[in-house]
Amino acid sequence: MKVKLICATLVLSMYGAIAHAEDPCASVACMSGKAGIAGGSAAGKCQEPIAAFFSILVFRHGKFKPGSTNQKRREYLESCPGSSENKESIDTIMKKFGQMRSEP
Numbered sequence: 001m002k003v004k005l006i007c008a009t010l011v012l013s014m015y016g017a018i019a020h021a022e023d024p025c026a027s028v029a030c031m032s033g034k035a036g037i038a039g040g041s042a043a044g045k046c047q048e049p050i051a052a053f054f055s056i057l058v059f060r061h062g063k064f065k066p067g068s069t070n071q072k073r074r075e076y077l078e079s080c081p082g083s084s085e086n087k088e089s090i091d092t093i094m095k096k097f098g099q100m101r102s103e104p
Contacts, residue, residue: 022052023049023052023080024076024077024078024079024080024083025080025081025082026046026049027049027050027052027053027076027077027080028077028080028083028086028089028090028093029046029049030045030046030049030050030053031049031050031053031077031093031097032086032089032092032093033046034046034050034093034097035089035092035093035096035097037089037092037093050103051103053073053076053077053097054097054100054102054103056069056072056073056076057069057101058071058072064101066098066099066100066101067099069098069099069101070094070098070099073094073097073098074090074094074098077090077093077094078090
């Protein structure tokens with residue numbers, strides 16, 4: 001699983017996809033690094049994709065809804081083609097960061 005993620009990260013960085021904030025695949029790769037999944041770090045070109053992930057927030061009646069935020073963030077990451085191959089990574093990302101209101 002980690003080998004697939006590392007390969008996906010390398011392919012994305014070769015094409016400059018990590019620089020695009022609204023790219024869910026870049027967010028998967030960068031958040032994986034932030035979660036410590038791939039043994040890498042979430043630095044450099046990952047600032048915007050990480051910010052895009054944390055910008056997904058759900059409020060109802062002015063109150064933050066962590067469960068709904070978690071679901072919307074998961075849907076965003078799963079919109080990346082091939083996300084089914086990275087299901088374990090996405091699960092780990094969501095356990096660590098899915099319900100946070102802001103970036104730690």
